[in-house]
Amino acid sequence: MKFSRRISQLKPYPFVEISRIIAQKKSEGVEVVTFGIGDPDIPTPKPIVDQLIKASNNPSNHRYPETDGLPAVRKAIAQWYKNRFGIDHLDPEGEVLPLIGAKEGIGHVAFCFIDPGDIALVPNPAYPVYEVGTMFAGGESYAMPLLEKNQWLADISHIPSDIARKAKVMWVNYPNNPTSAVADKEHYMELIAFAKEYDIAILHDAAYSEVVYDGYKALSFMELPGAKEVGIEFHSLSKCFNMTGWRFGSAVGNSDMINALFQIKSNLDSGIPQAIQEMAIEAMTGDQRYIDDNNITYTRRRDKVVAALKRLGLTCSPPKAALYIWARVPDGYSSRTFTAQLLEDTNIVVTPGSSYGSYGEGYIRLSLTTPDEMIDKGIERLDQWHIPPPPES
Ligand SMILES: Cc1ncc(COP(=O)(O)O)c(C=O)c1O
Structure with missing residues (x-):
């Protein structure tokens, strides 16, 4: 072969x-x-599973879903962002896209930006899918070392300007896998300024924002001024609602970027089974305790x-x-x-x-x-x- x-x-x-x-x-x-x-x-949690049982008996859920999901699920994602982070500027029509788990969107999004030979700025160490997606699209990953001396945060001052000019995207992930590092407002603002200076799209992966200790509250990238001009955020129900097996995630933010991801996805997948979207609505609108x-x-x-x-x-x-x-x-x-x-x-x-x-x-x-x-x-x-x-x- x-x-x-x-x-x-x-x-x-x-x-x-x-x-x-x-x-x-x-x-x-x-x-x-x-x-x-x-x-x-x-x-x-049981109410979420019960919702799946109920939803699976509805014949309208037995048919192809839409790639961009049920209007109600997009609304629930925007509402969850409002309740959790106080973000009230996400339009469910155009700035919100459900995913078949965050991994799916993270893998596919490279096709929206990367042509053969293009550069993606990728943290190292990192969730492997950022680099793999880049490679699938024919691009090259430029490693941004995450070092203990920088509290495991990416140090953009070390990115040479010729690399920054060529780079199309920057991957960012806080709370971080694998280092568990967290970022403050200042760090995010530096990244946004850098992205604006070099016209780089920021892809922020917030899959762990809800797994927190000792009263810490993680920020959403979308809380930062200017974030929506330069980026999108990936999220996931996997870790916060113990839903890894059901596959539900989301991307929110810049409408051009969301639309590009929708274009790629609608040509490759047929969305999330609707009964699982109904579970997700229950998770996001139900008991957060x-x-x-x-x-x-x-x-x-x-x-x-x-x-x-x-x-x-x-x-x-x-x-x-x-x-x-x-x-x-x-x-x-x-x-x-x-x-x-x-x-x-x-x-x-x-x-x-x-x-x-x-x-x-x-x-x-x-x-x-x-x-x-x-x-x-x-x-x-x-x-x-x-x-x-x-x-x-
Ligand atoms: C940083 C990071 N992003 C995304 C994911 C994938 O999340 P999902 O289960 O929604 O595909 C993981 C899974 O381990 C992860 O560690």
């Missing part, structure tokens, strides 16, 4: 390999504790895991938001050698930081979407583990 070059350029998606290792271990009768993928273990309940659980887990990693001698800080602990591996280990050693000695799975990009080297990511009893088992194993000397390099 003559497969495309882009297939051979694709690295395996990190979690495909991790799922394979877990399945292999399970088949050997080993109990694995996984801090791998950020997939909430807590079920979707589920989000607080989740965050109580994640806070308890965060505190236990951070304390255990510190007892083990790893360096990490408790995050203010997002689902992840980002910890530095001991000297002499790489992300991968440490991850492999941990798995071999304790049957604990974590994600190597290097799978999010070269600047993630030297770190591991632990997701807090592991049931409490498994977290406790994992911590027991960590407390008994003596990290062996690193392998000879």
Whole structure:
């Protein structure tokens, strides 16, 4: 077969390999504790699932959906932004687009901007889809290192002006995966000024805005003055309402950008099943206290895991938001050698930081979407583990 070059350029998606290792271990009768993928273990709240059951009995939901969704779902997205962030300028007709999960829109949006040879500014480490979407569209990713010395924020002052002039988009993601970094108004305003100066579209991924600790409140990019002139924001019900399995996300903001994404999507997909759109309406307009309940659980887990990693001698800080602990591996280990050693000695799975990009080297990511009893088992194993000397390099 003559497969495309882009297939051979694709690295395996990190979690495909991790799922394979877990399945292999399970088949050997080993109990694995996984801090791998950020997939909430807590079920979707009952009223949301009940809405799906009800909606699936309605024959009008058995037919093709529209790519831009039900008018009611677009309204619910705009209303949710108003209730949550006080944003009242999003027009459900033209500035709001439902997605088959944020990942789908994030992957497809590159086709709106990137022609072969074009540049996308991509944080590193980052959610892998920004770079993959760019590659699919024939573009090149220019890495914006996220470094500890900058509180893991992108440092745009280091982007050479010839690169900035050529760049078409900049990916931004706060609260961040994998570092859990959060951004303040000042940082966003710098990005908006930069985007205006160089005519760059900002693609802000806010999938984790609702997973927060200790009273922290994340900003929406759309709250910032000027944001809608330069960008759109991706959001998702996956993490806030434990809805990863149902696939519902959204893009909001600049109407030209939303329309371009609609054009791409309407030629490639046929929208979100309507019964799932009805679930999403229930999630966004119904009881929001589920989000607080989740965050109580994640806070308890965060505190236990951070304390255990510190007892083990790893360096990490408790995050203010997002689902992840980002910890530095001991000297002499790489992300991968440490991850492999941990798995071999304790049957604990974590994600190597290097799978999010070269600047993630030297770190591991632990997701807090592991049931409490498994977290406790994992911590027991960590407390008994003596990290062996690193392998000879
Ligand atoms: C930063 C980031 N954006 C988007 C997504 C995807 O969200 P969804 O489940 O809505 O596709 C994820 C999933 O892990 C993520 O980490």
